[in-house]
Amino acid sequence: MRKGEKGRISFYITDGFSRRPPPKGGGNTLWSVFAHYLKIMLKIYNTLTRQIEEFKPIKDKKVGLYTCGPTVYDYAHIGNLRTYIFEDILKRVLKYNGYKVKHVMNITDVGHLTGDRDMGEDKLEKGARREGKTAWEIADFYIKAFKKDLAALNILEPDIWCKATDNIKEQINLIKKLEAKDYTYKTSDGIYFDTSKFKDYTKLSHQKLEELQEGARVEKNPEKRNPADFALWKFSPKGSKRQMEWQSPWGIGFPGWHIECSAMSLKYLGDQLDIHCGGADHVALHHTNEIAQSEAATGKKFFNYWLHGAFLNISGGKKMAKSEENFLTLDNALIKKEINPLVYRFAALMTHYRKPMEYSKEGIEAAKNGLEHLYNQVRSLGGKKGQVSKQFKNKFLEAINDDLNMPRAMAVFQQVLKSDLTDADKLATILDFDKVLGLNLAKVKKEKQKIPKQIQILVNEREAARENKNWAKSDKLRNEINKLGYLVEDTSEGQVVKKK
Ligand code: AMP
Ligand code: ZN
Numbered sequence: 032m033r034k035g036e037k038g039r040i041s042f043y044i045t046d047g048f049s050r051r052p053p054p055k056g057g058g059n060t061l062w063s064v065f066a067h068y069l070k071i072m073l074k075i076y077n078t079l080t081r082q083i084e085e086f087k088p089i090k091d092k093k094v095g096l097y098t099c100g101p102t103v104y105d106y107a108h109i110g111n112l113r114t115y116i117f118e119d120i121l122k123r124v125l126k127y128n129g130y131k132v133k134h135v136m137n138i139t140d141v142g143h144l145t146g147d148r149d150m151g152e153d154k155l156e157k158g159a160r161r162e163g164k165t166a167w168e169i170a171d172f173y174i175k176a177f178k179k180d181l182a183a184l185n186i187l188e189p190d191i192w193c194k195a196t197d198n199i200k201e202q203i204n205l206i207k208k209l210e211a212k213d214y215t216y217k218t219s220d221g222i223y224f225d226t227s228k229f230k231d232y233t234k235l236s237h238q239k240l241e242e243l244q245e246g247a248r249v250e251k252n253p254e255k256r257n258p259a260d261f262a263l264w265k266f267s268p269k270g271s272k273r274q275m276e277w278q279s280p281w282g283i284g285f286p287g288w289h290i291e292c293s294a295m296s297l298k299y300l301g302d303q304l305d306i307h308c309g310g311a312d313h314v315a316l317h318h319t320n321e322i323a324q325s326e327a328a329t330g331k332k333f334f335n336y337w338l339h340g341a342f343l344n345i346s347g348g349k350k351m352a353k354s355e356e357n358f359l360t361l362d363n364a365l366i367k368k369e370i371n372p373l374v375y376r377f378a379a380l381m382t383h384y385r386k387p388m389e390y391s392k393e394g395i396e397a398a399k400n401g402l403e404h405l406y407n408q409v410r411s412l413g414g415k416k417g418q419v420s421k422q423f424k425n426k427f428l429e430a431i432n433d434d435l436n437m438p439r440a441m442a443v444f445q446q447v448l449k450s451d452l453t454d455a456d457k458l459a460t461i462l463d464f465d466k467v468l469g470l471n472l473a474k475v476k477k478e479k480q481k482i483p484k485q486i487q488i489l490v491n492e493r494e495a496a497r498e499n500k501n502w503a504k505s506d507k508l509r510n511e512i513n514k515l516g517y518l519v520e521d522t523s524e525g526q527v528v529k530k531k
Contacts, residue, residue, distance in 0.1 A: 071425065073128050073432045075121075075306075076385060078314060078337040079235055083434050086336065088305050094130045095303025096122060097296040097334070098189070099313060102139040103173035104158030107180055108358035109375060109390065110343035110351035114310040116376055117340035117384040117435075119186040121308065123467045124431045135299045136189040140170040140196050141275045142265070143288040145354075148316075149221070149262040150252065153285070156274060166274040170196075180361050183372040185469040191299050195291040199277050202286045202294040206263045206279075208328040218254035221265040222281050227257050229323045235337060236315040243315075261320050262287035289320040293333070297325065307334040311341055312350075341387045351390065359390070370399055373470055377402040380437045380468060406475045408448050410529045411520060414455030419463045423447050427464055440464070482528050486517050490528055493519070497526075 073086040088094045098118045101107055107115075125132050145151035158173075159166040181188065195202075206222060209215050214229070215222050226232045233240060243259050266284040267276045276283050296304065309318060318337060325333035342350045351358050365372050378398035382388040423443060430439035447460050458476070465472040482490075493508040512519050512528070519528050 070429050071432060073124070074434055075336060075338060076434050077335075078339050079335075081237065084336070088130065089303055089335070092130055093303065094125050094132045095300035095305045096125070096132055096134045097292070097300060097304075097307045098134070098136050099292060099307075099309040099317065100136040100138045100192075101173070101177050102143045102154055103170045103177065104143075104154040105173060105353055106360045106362070107177050108351055108353060108360055109364055110358065111310070112180060112184060112361060112375070113343040113379050113388060114308075114340040115181065115186055116184060116379040118308050119184075119469065120380070120384070120435055120437060120467065121306070121338065122187060123469065124435055127428070127431065127467050133191075133300065133303060134187075134189040135191045135193065135296065137292055137295050138170075138174055138192060138194045139288065139291065140174075140194050141166075142195060142286045142291065148252075148258075149265070149287060153273075153275070159274065170194075180372075183361060183366070184376050185373060185471060187469075193295045193299065195286065195295075196275065198291065198295050198298065199286065201298050202290045203264075203277075203279050205290060205294045205297070205324070205328055206281075206286075209263065209324060212327060214324075214327045215263060216256065217281065218252070219266075220252075220254075221262045221284065221287070223255060223260045224263055224320070224324055224327075225256055226259040226261070226323060229327050232259065232323055233319065235319050235322055238315060261289060263290050263324070289317055290324060292317070293321050293325040293328070296321075296334075297329070304332075304334045306336045306338060308338045308340070311339045314339055340384045343388050343390055345390050348387070348389075364390075364395065370395065371402065374399045374402050377405075377470060380441060383438060384435055402470070405444075405470070406472075407529070409458070409461065409472050409475055412454045412458045412476070414453060414458060417453060417455030417457070417459035420447065420450075420452055420456055420460045423450070423452075423460050424463065427467075431467055437468075440467070444468075482517065482530075486512060486515060486528065489515075490519065490526055494526060497521075 074083050075086050076083050096118075098115075101111065122132055122134055141153065141155055143154045145154055145157060153166075155166040155169055158169045162169060164172070178188070206215065209224065210222070214225055216225055217223075233243065240259075264279055264281055264284055264286055266282050267273045273285065276285055296307065307318065307321075314337075322333050345351050345357050349355070349357070361372055361375065364370075365375055374395060375398070378394060379388065381398070381401070423446065426446070427440055427443045430436045430443055433439065444461060444464055447457055447464075450457070452460065462473055462476075489508050489512050493505050493512070496502075496504040496508060509519055513531075516531050517528055518531055519526055
């Protein structure tokens, strides 16, 4: 209890990054402190329970995060990239909350077939034929392109990148475990997982098994015991050699698509299976199968939290998909049109990750104007060393911790700019927010200072004229600066110069 605060309990909440007092107003009663804490702790929507839950990692302040990576047979489209932006925001929110994140992302460079239910061709081998390259060259090329897209969108790289082809042994070992526990059977084209032996196969998708069977009638594999069964290992076709194939206890072939994510998440995050993410299309098939085979093999729960990002659709609510050939890359939609790729990140921030987002040229144009306006607001902030406002930081934290409510967080950002904080404090506060937003605000602010020497001389002269109250000279100098393509504004913190 503090001196002079009779009958009131007074203490601080530690949230991992700062010690701060409970908010002013409402009194420091135990209840108000508790209510404050409730609002601020991280809550996320878990597909597994279909509820917004308080996030509790397995190990104190450490988080294991696994995000399903790209299948590298073509460029990523901006739909894929929406999912990677959402995952990046999640990771940054975890870090902002003081967690140490171990992030693993796989690269699917084999085994993802053109038909989702283990039929059709391997996408990598198909890509190789299309481009007259080897499957290995195709993978290499599109991995580089993917990393370039991530960098352009300010998406933080994972701590561990892992390729399916570098982890064949681990996948074979996992299949062996499943075989030993009698979860597998053999057909003429591969080794399959028997989904009827796994209790609660649809616990993630919450589908009825009958619905799955209904949907799977188009399936043309009469050797499968149940329509939902999936391949763990596929045999190379008889009489032909694949570019990517390996020896296994069951014969030469290649792993099924799902097994890689189980094998690699168990390998790299074994005792830290906290959060697993992907796009909404992964719920009913890929993640459902990952859970079944992992939990069958280990007998333990596989990941506590499952988060899924909604689709980017094209007009009419149709999902952007590689197979539909309606897809736009970051290059086509933005970079080639000389639009800053962060405009797309900004657009993604303005829609909650669980709400579908519709792509349109007008939408991109609006986001472009929105980001430019925001950048101008940042550029016009004078002042140097300021303090992060605790009040606004708490508001921001409440928004991002409310299941990553970024539109609300962006509204807090605007409240800061309109507040009566000093420019320096505003700047310090929004630069702190940018740890989560990733909009390069510090760089934008610095760019402003990179004005040509000739302009800087005029600005300094104008400064002197203003100090001497020589308004006529000050106006004349402003005109000169304008003619040279720069704008000068007088703010409470002094002159602000920017390119027209
Ligand atoms: P892929 O390269 O096809 O394995 O997909 C990479 C990621 O993008 C996965 O997490 C998918 O769920 C996600 N994804 C695919 N299409 C879309 C879309 N239209 N909108 C948002 N995410 C998508
Ligand atoms: Zn995966």
